[in-house]
Amino acid sequence: MDKYSDNLDQLFGALSDSTRRDILTRLCQGPASVSELKEPHAMALPNLLKHIHVLESSGLIETQKQGRTRVCVLRPDALSATEAWLQEQRQLLHARFDRLEDYIETLKAQSNKEKDDDSAA
Amino acid sequence: MDKYSDNLDQLFGALSDSTRRDILTRLCQGPASVSELKEPHAMALPNLLKHIHVLESSGLIETQKQGRTRVCVLRPDALSATEAWLQEQRQLLHARFDRLEDYIETLKAQSNKEKDDDSAA
DNA sequence: TGAATACTTATCCATTTGGGTAACTATAGG
DNA sequence: CCTATAGTTACCCAAATGGATAAGTATTCA
The missing domain is CATH 1.10.10.10 (Winged helix-like DNA-binding domain superfamily/Winged helix DNA-binding domain)
Incomplete structure (x- = not known):
């Protein structure tokens, strides 16, 4: 897993x-x-x-x-495996929010393009 | 606890x-x-x-x-409590190593002082 | 309305967990 | 050598855990 x-x-x-x-x-x-x-x-x-x-x-x-x-x-490295797992989860979350931001940018761009098309028409 | x-x-x-x-x-x-x-x-x-x-x-x-x-x-803050606990442990460890370093410095200083005393005698 | 979908509840079961006591072993000190 | 100390082992027990199945409810769709 x-x-x-x-x-x-x-x-x-x-x-x-x-x-x-x-x-x-x-x-x-x-x-x-x-x-x-x-x-x-x-x-x-x-x-x-x-x-x-x-x-x-x-x-x-x-x-x-x-x-x-x-x-x-x-043990000196005692908690490192658990910290690594938590770190990984945090990165997955970040990655997701980054994708969401990209998506929102895309929506904005499309929205602007449609406005341009409207004014062109 | x-x-x-x-x-x-x-x-x-x-x-x-x-x-x-x-x-x-x-x-x-x-x-x-x-x-x-x-x-x-x-x-x-x-x-x-x-x-x-x-x-x-x-x-x-x-x-x-x-x-x-x-x-x-x-939940957005899902893992923060566990991360806080891990963080706390890490700080306790650091504090300990800092004290160890202080102790070693003390030993060194004492050792030097004894040398001085020797050469003074 | 009737059937399929998406859970939900109720039970069951073997194993693990976290506590307890009693009895045992191994070492240190007198 | 004898005794106190520091763990250790062997059990017991109730409750929790992680899996299972069977049967029930609530929505959605044709």
Whole structure:
């Protein structure tokens, strides 16, 4: 269907939950362990871990085990695919409005031509 | 949680399905009826209608009944909330890197100062 | 009026999602 | 070695999601 459809489902799906968006926002300030990420959230750790897995398998974050703690990091190019898609939509819209403007110009030109024809007659 | 959390769930959720993204892409080229939107998709009409409802209740599109056909239109400001969120994340990242740069500068300055102290001693 | 068109509603179903608890493993510290 | 800590795994559950079909309504057209 579209160029990125292989992982845009996962990407937008990962972003569709406020807990996960919170985690991403937190990670913008630097790496954090699972419990650090859990701290502001009421939910139990296993559930938060699930969110982390979703984020990781969508490619938005990377994690690594260090001793008994797991450190989570935002992937630098994390949001670029979603931004690219949005950008593409914006361009399609622009293209359409450009065509509409051309069409309106055509109508104007025709209208003028008809006036000329009238005065010529 | 975050400024837009009331409808970002719905917005990103709506974008997390390729059928719905296809519909949006199609609507970038102008209004379309339900059957026109269905045409490229194998699925049955009632299912496609569900997708249209999801898009409508997320605020991404508007629809209107004209006779027996329903016309769907992209809302002009459709993607702005999602773009705003992405923009915000990008700024947070930038802010962080700026702080990192400041920190590195501080380290450099300290290092130079220590050298000065050494040569002074 | 009668038939075709364009949705619309109502159900059904398997799978996924997002929450929960209980029990387990692996590491760090005393 | 023993215990607390930090994750992890294994389940359970209700609700949501994305597909299906069957039957209904409202317009349009001949």
